[in-house]
Amino acid sequence: MKPLKIAMMSMTHGHTRKYYQTLMDNPKLDWVAVATANDEVKEIFLNSVKGIPCYDSEIEMLDAHPEIEAVVLASENSEHLRQMKLCAERGIHILSMKIPTFDMEEYDEMIDIVEKNNLVCQIELEMHYNPVIVRMKEMIANGEIGKIKSFNATNITLSPVWAFPWQGVPEKSYGKRVSIKDGDHRFRGGALCDHPHIFDMIRHMTGSDFESVYAEVAPNIRPDIEEEDMLSVIGKMKDGTIFSLDPSWSKMEERLKVPGPGWEVFPKRMEVNITLNGEKGTLMADCFGPNVYHNGLPNDRYTVQYTYFDEWIGLIDEFVDNIRNNKTPLINLRWHRRTIEAMNAVYESIQTGKFVKF
Amino acid sequence: MIYLQEKLDFLLDKYSVDTKAELKDCKTAVIDGVVTPILSHRLERRFIELKNIVQGGTLFGVSVMRVARIVNKNANIFDELYRELDLCRFILGKEIVAITAVQNENTLNVIATAETGIVCTIEISATLSDGEKPKDKHEIISQRGIACDVVVDTQLKQDSIYFFGEENKKFTDVDFELYGLSVEDIAVVRSAFQIAQNKSADLMLTFDKELKLMVEKAKESVKTGERQVI
Numbered sequence: 001m002k003p004l005k006i007a008m009m010s011m012t013h014g015h016t017r018k019y020y021q022t023l024m025d026n027p028k029l030d031w032v033a034v035a036t037a038n039d040e041v042k043e044i045f046l047n048s049v050k051g052i053p054c055y056d057s058e059i060e061m062l063d064a065h066p067e068i069e070a071v072v073l074a075s076e077n078s079e080h081l082r083q084m085k086l087c088a089e090r091g092i093h094i095l096s097m098k099i100p101t102f103d104m105e106e107y108d109e110m111i112d113i114v115e116k117n118n119l120v121c122q123i124e125l126e127m128h129y130n131p132v133i134v135r136m137k138e139m140i141a142n143g144e145i146g147k148i149k150s151f152n153a154t155n156i157t158l159s160p161v162w163a164f165p166w167q168g169v170p171e172k173s174y175g176k177r178v179s180i181k182d183g184d185h186r187f188r189g190g191a192l193c194d195h196p197h198i199f200d201m202i203r204h205m206t207g208s209d210f211e212s213v214y215a216e217v218a219p220n221i222r223p224d225i226e227e228e229d230m231l232s233v234i235g236k237m238k239d240g241t242i243f244s245l246d247p248s249w250s251k252m253e254e255r256l257k258v259p260g261p262g263w264e265v266f267p268k269r270m271e272v273n274i275t276l277n278g279e280k281g282t283l284m285a286d287c288f289g290p291n292v293y294h295n296g297l298p299n300d301r302y303t304v305q306y307t308y309f310d311e312w313i314g315l316i317d318e319f320v321d322n323i324r325n326n327k328t329p330l331i332n333l334r335w336h337r338r339t340i341e342a343m344n345a346v347y348e349s350i351q352t353g354k355f356v357k358f
Numbered sequence: 359m360i361y362l363q364e365k366l367d368f369l370l371d372k373y374s375v376d377t378k379a380e381l382k383d384c385k386t387a388v389i390d391g392v393v394t395p396i397l398s399h400r401l402e403r404r405f406i407e408l409k410n411i412v413q414g415g416t417l418f419g420v421s422v423m424r425v426a427r428i429v430n431k432n433a434n435i436f437d438e439l440y441r442e443l444d445l446c447r448f449i450l451g452k453e454i455v456a457i458t459a460v461q462n463e464n465t466l467n468v469i470a471t472a473e474t475g476i477v478c479t480i481e482i483s484a485t486l487s488d489g490e491k492p493k494d495k496h497e498i499i500s501q502r503g504i505a506c507d508v509v510v511d512t513q514l515k516q517d518s519i520y521f522f523g524e525e526n527k528k529f530t531d532v533d534f535e536l537y538g539l540s541v542e543d544i545a546v547v548r549s550a551f552q553i554a555q556n557k558s559a560d561l562m563l564t565f566d567k568e569l570k571l572m573v574e575k576a577k578e579s580v581k582t583g584e585r586q587v588i
Binding site: 149150152212214215216217218219220221222223230231232234235236240241242243244246248250251252266267268273275277278281282284286289291293302304353354355 | 419421458463477511514583
């Protein structure tokens with residue numbers, strides 16, 4: 001198979017660095033170039049990766065490399081529609097970050113652009129390429145758990161806003177400035193916008209759709225940011241499965257400009273745990289473990305050192321396969337639309353204090 | 359229950375407590391002739407320490423308390439909610455002011471709001487096979503720190519002793535005076551003893567009444583699909 005000629009845009013997203021190794025190592029790819037959004041991310045990129053042409057302008061990059069077949073949109077949410085249009089004009093396939101947009105009109109425009117131009121647009125929900133998730137799906141399919149009665153999950157991390165400042169700006173993260181609820185100084189665009197995975201995974205694992213969503217926002221553990229960082233969500237799927245989802249930034253961090261050793265204040269920077277209570281018993285899963293631990297440099301603080309973070313290998317393999325063999329991505333724009341609607345329902349519930357029914 | 363009563367009598371005698379205390383079951387005792395809910399979970403050392411951490415100033419700016427509890431298939435999920443709501447109040451030192459719940463048969467998920475806006479999430483399921491010990495986790499998240507009764511990066515509690523021989527065994531012994539009893543049974547004995555010693559049966563009856571009201575509000579929320587103010 002001819003290697004896919006791929007590029008990256010913006011380099012401002014928190015997942016940008018996850019692609020470096022895969023894009024260098026995967027024999028199915030030819031990493032052609034990157035376009036950086038500003039001098040800061042350009043410097044970080046040039047310090048991290050050698051030998052890949054780096055441009056200050058997306059247009060300049062695309063003009064210089066007409067051979068580019070696909071682009072990873074490693075950008076803030078507010079840039080996605082513009083960049084999708086840019087790619088579509090040139091027939092370039094798209095790997096979008098996990099939130100294409102929260103604006104449903106924009107979202108439908110994206111679907112239209114992609115379908116009219118016969119492009120592959122895959123959404124980066126990398127948890128589907130995690131082996132613990134694969135095992136869980138297998139056990140569900142085998143009937144080992146029986147009918148799922150409740151799905152309880154965490155997708156909790158430290159806050160990335162110090163390293164990736166756009167995530168702390170409501171207009172760039174949520175797309176506009178909307179008060180989280182009456183009388184509250186905070187705005188939409190925080191932790192929820194960073195954590196779509198569990199809203200997606202419940203749909204896959206139950207095979208059902210959202211019936212109702214209820215959410216509450218808690219006092220921030222970072223009072224100096226203007227978006228929500230702690231929230232809780234409960235609700236029901238159409239098949240009766242109830243859920244409890246925690247998409248918070250509940251792990252405290254050092255305010256580093258570039259993520260690296262010493263980022264953690266709490267020993268564990270990230271957790272995706274899922275508990276399935278079913279007719280035949282309870283399944284408890286930690287998607288990222290077992291790990292190793294140290295209290296070495298730079299802060300002498302007890303720290304969880306992850307041993308597995310390879311989701312991007314499977315994700316990129318699927319992306320190449322979709323393009324070369326004209327397949328629809330598992331997480332495509334149409335599928336993902338409901339997940340985004342459910343996340344918007346969380347904000348609506350916080351605002352109204354009521355369940356949102358679908 | 360006879361063995362637990364013997365241990366309770368031992369404590370009453372040792373510490374010269376005159377109040378009569380008779381265990382009826384693991385949830386109630388007759389204290390000076392009054393049937394009293396003993397809320398024994400409050401005497402589990404892990405919860406006493408979590409309370410000390412939260413209320414003693416080790417944590418600052420509490421935001422969320424997260425609870426998960428998985429119990430035997432035959433257990434009543436609303437009895438478990440009663441216990442966990444009490445633990446939220448006990449550990450946080452705050453009253454619950456509103457409650458929202460969803461239920462699917464023997465599973466129940468609840469968001470309870472405490473004073474100052476602290477959000478408590480309580481996930482309960484009665485799905486374990488006969489003989490399997492309950493699994494639970496209590497975590498309090500604040501501006502300055504997290505407190506939890508399960509060690510970081512694990513899903514289940516640890517035991518003090520593991521023996522791998524012809525028959526594998528494990529033990530968790532946490533009380534020298536009441537050596538030999540399980541963590542839960544120790545809490546039952548200690549609780550009845552403390553109520554008798556402190557003559558706090560009336561307080562327990564008040565707590566019981568308040569908790570039963572909260573549980574009814576949760577049931578109402580399940581029925582109506584609406585947040586219930588306490």
